[in-house]
Amino acid sequence: MKRSLTIIFLLMFTFCFSQNKMLDSLENVINNYKIQDTNYVNLRIKYTARKLFLTPSDTTWTTYVNKTLAISKQLRYPKGIAISYNNLGIINHYFLSDPLEGLNYYQKSYDIFEKEQKFKKYELGVLTNIGLINYEQQDYDKALKSFKTLLDNPENKSKFSTEFYIGNVYGDQKQLDSSIYYYKKALEGAEQNNQTIVIANIKTNLSIVQANAGFLDDALTSTVESLDLIEKHNIEGLRVTAYTNAAEVYLQNNDIEKAEYYATNSLKLNEGLNSLSTENSALETLANVYAQKGDYKNALVTYQKHIILRDSLINADRKLEISRKEIQFEADKHKAISEVEIERQKSIKNASIIGGSCLILASLIGFVLYRRKQDAVSKSKEAEFNAKVSDTELKALRSQINPHFIFNSLNSIGDYILKNDTESASDYLSKFAKLMRLTLENSEKKEILLCDDIALLRTYMDIERKRFNNKFDYTIEVDSELDAENILVPPMILQPFIENSIIHGLSQKDELGLVKITFKSENNMLICSVDDNGIGQKNSKSNKSNDDNKSMGMAITKSRIEIINKLKNTNGTVEIIDKTEGTRIDVSLPMQLAY
Amino acid sequence: MIKTIIIDDEKHCSDRILNLIEQHPNTFKVLAVIDTVGEALNSVPQLQPDLIFLDIKIHDKTGFDFLQDIGPSNFRVIFTTAFDNFAIKAFKFSAFDYLLKPIDSDDFNDVIVRLKADLSHFNMQNQLQNLFINLKPNQKKVITIPSLTGFETLKVEDIIHLEADTNYTHIFTKDDKWMVSKPIKFYEDLLADNAFFKTHKSHLINIDHVKKYYKGKQSYVLMSNDAQVPISVRRKDEFLKHFT
Numbered sequence: 001m002k003r004s005l006t007i008i009f010l011l012m013f014t015f016c017f018s019q020n021k022m023l024d025s026l027e028n029v030i031n032n033y034k035i036q037d038t039n040y041v042n043l044r045i046k047y048t049a050r051k052l053f054l055t056p057s058d059t060t061w062t063t064y065v066n067k068t069l070a071i072s073k074q075l076r077y078p079k080g081i082a083i084s085y086n087n088l089g090i091i092n093h094y095f096l097s098d099p100l101e102g103l104n105y106y107q108k109s110y111d112i113f114e115k116e117q118k119f120k121k122y123e124l125g126v127l128t129n130i131g132l133i134n135y136e137q138q139d140y141d142k143a144l145k146s147f148k149t150l151l152d153n154p155e156n157k158s159k160f161s162t163e164f165y166i167g168n169v170y171g172d173q174k175q176l177d178s179s180i181y182y183y184k185k186a187l188e189g190a191e192q193n194n195q196t197i198v199i200a201n202i203k204t205n206l207s208i209v210q211a212n213a214g215f216l217d218d219a220l221t222s223t224v225e226s227l228d229l230i231e232k233h234n235i236e237g238l239r240v241t242a243y244t245n246a247a248e249v250y251l252q253n254n255d256i257e258k259a260e261y262y263a264t265n266s267l268k269l270n271e272g273l274n275s276l277s278t279e280n281s282a283l284e285t286l287a288n289v290y291a292q293k294g295d296y297k298n299a300l301v302t303y304q305k306h307i308i309l310r311d312s313l314i315n316a317d318r319k320l321e322i323s324r325k326e327i328q329f330e331a332d333k334h335k336a337i338s339e340v341e342i343e344r345q346k347s348i349k350n351a352s353i354i355g356g357s358c359l360i361l362a363s364l365i366g367f368v369l370y371r372r373k374q375d376a377v378s379k380s381k382e383a384e385f386n387a388k389v390s391d392t393e394l395k396a397l398r399s400q401i402n403p404h405f406i407f408n409s410l411n412s413i414g415d416y417i418l419k420n421d422t423e424s425a426s427d428y429l430s431k432f433a434k435l436m437r438l439t440l441e442n443s444e445k446k447e448i449l450l451c452d453d454i455a456l457l458r459t460y461m462d463i464e465r466k467r468f469n470n471k472f473d474y475t476i477e478v479d480s481e482l483d484a485e486n487i488l489v490p491p492m493i494l495q496p497f498i499e500n501s502i503i504h505g506l507s508q509k510d511e512l513g514l515v516k517i518t519f520k521s522e523n524n525m526l527i528c529s530v531d532d533n534g535i536g537q538k539n540s541k542s543n544k545s546n547d548d549n550k551s552m553g554m555a556i557t558k559s560r561i562e563i564i565n566k567l568k569n570t571n572g573t574v575e576i577i578d579k580t581e582g583t584r585i586d587v588s589l590p591m592q593l594a595y
Numbered sequence: 596m597i598k599t600i601i602i603d604d605e606k607h608c609s610d611r612i613l614n615l616i617e618q619h620p621n622t623f624k625v626l627a628v629i630d631t632v633g634e635a636l637n638s639v640p641q642l643q644p645d646l647i648f649l650d651i652k653i654h655d656k657t658g659f660d661f662l663q664d665i666g667p668s669n670f671r672v673i674f675t676t677a678f679d680n681f682a683i684k685a686f687k688f689s690a691f692d693y694l695l696k697p698i699d700s701d702d703f704n705d706v707i708v709r710l711k712a713d714l715s716h717f718n719m720q721n722q723l724q725n726l727f728i729n730l731k732p733n734q735k736k737v738i739t740i741p742s743l744t745g746f747e748t749l750k751v752e753d754i755i756h757l758e759a760d761t762n763y764t765h766i767f768t769k770d771d772k773w774m775v776s777k778p779i780k781f782y783e784d785l786l787a788d789n790a791f792f793k794t795h796k797s798h799l800i801n802i803d804h805v806k807k808y809y810k811g812k813q814s815y816v817l818m819s820n821d822a823q824v825p826i827s828v829r830r831k832d833e834f835l836k837h838f839t
Contacts (some may be wrong), residue, residue, distance in 0.1 A: 429697055
């Protein structure tokens, strides 16, 4: 069982002496004040400070202080806000017995005062209150922290009371040496300031600590001195505690008579005050006194009373413990919540950073891709345009083939008519018409199937053969691996070369000529060859009469292949090979499949 | 002997036909050469020809006027014309024979060979009906396809797709399937202007009957009759142009 140490609240008493007259005039000033400024707040605070402890049971205080707080907040007046918080803390702490809520308000108040040097003096009261709550809640470490901060505060004019509190804390913690040290320091300060009540209070508390520490003589001295002060100045508030402590000290000094006297008187005085913890201590001491005296009957009775009281006190202690636990729990909860909040803020921050970076990255990538796409689009547009230009050129060239071919054929018909009978001329004409139809149809197209082109060439060569009285034969060979129905070629690309072979190579030859036309594939190119056994290029060149015709058809064909190369990005070529007998033309074209 | 009448308003044209006929002795018996539609309408019912070479432009009338006015008949017609793409297309759709002027002897011979082979079964009325449909500019076209019993008429829009089978072609409609002894190329040329697209060497589809397109390495289309038709790699881009 712990021996409680007694504190008398000095500050409280000073307020109690305020004059009622002054309070009434202050109330009048407040009621007549029209503007809600900082001065108004100060007046309200002053009024609260003066009257709060006079009417602790007045339940409107909370409302009153809250209004002061609201006005202060509106004015952004830190002093007003902080003092209002402190007052709310006092109300909750002392009047509403809600130390948790009180501590909460004190803390808010302290947070504001702490920030500015000029508030140091206000810090004193708040920090004292915080320390006392922690002390009451037996949270000694926190209590010590608050009190020691107070000791460092230059505005602290009553360091002795702070030292006294510290002594109490150490006393309850059973750190008796420290306790005695601080009590003695407090005693010095109190004596300098002539604070008799405090001195008496310190001495009685000191006596019990000294007794517990085994300094029985010192304890006796302290007890006697405190009792003297109490008797001399009639300090009633301390008497019961002092008597109880004195009883214990005398008992330990084996002065049974005095022990019994003070214990009995303490119990008697306590009947009016009903301080259970003191009564309990007194009972315990008295029980021990009776035991020492050998009065076992009274010892038993007193001890039984003590036990009953102790049990109820243990229950009270338990309540305190529970309340302490509650505070701890609330604090932990707040801590956990704030930790979660911090974590959440952190993760939000992280998420925002990551999200932001991702967004920036994505937009960068998007921009790059967009640019690339734009480039591709403009490139493909350019390519499309180029293709269109080339296409037009190609069309122009193809359209040149038609008249060229037509007039060559008409020339042939003329030849034919001159040399043969009209019946054959008519037959020839109808074949020419058929050829013209096919040519017109196909030359409109960019590409036709190889089989269609072969059919066209066949028709053409049949006519020419007829015209030259079967002076030559022709063969058309398609390599077996080629599918003539699936290969696309530019229409009539070989026609000028065949015409060349017939007119310049074979027609001037005496024996039967042969034109071999072959199609084969080589390195993914289609090789179209026209091979004749005629008189050859050189001989034909010496025969100047038809040179212009020849070169025109060839030139057009070459241009067509060049444009195809440009369009399809290929390397089609025309190669003219002079053989010992006759000429061979190899036209290589990109292999193009229809399906 | 094929009892033959020539209807043509230009003498050198009819002379050319006569000249070509002379080269086939014991095949034709020319009953008359007529140069107006009116006279033709008078003479033909009496003469009961097997075959008429019919010009398209006969003075201010046409060979089609003659056919319309003469009513149900039993002769066979070979149109002769110079250059009329539209009419030629109609002939092809309706499976009529035609010769282009100036007439080439080889073409003439080909037609005669065909004529001798199946002079027996044909349905002039059916063919004529199709011809008149196909001659109208904005009419939905019909094609005439030879069958075992004569001719079948198919609306072009009902044809879903065609598939080559060497020298034969399978034609698929919603409920039926035909096999025709013509290469797919014939139909490709015939139907080129009518929303038909060759997706593959041996597949011709009606674009309007495409239900779904499956892209991929081997892309294909699902037709309205749930047939899957492959699209060759080279035709893909061209094919997709029809849907953009």
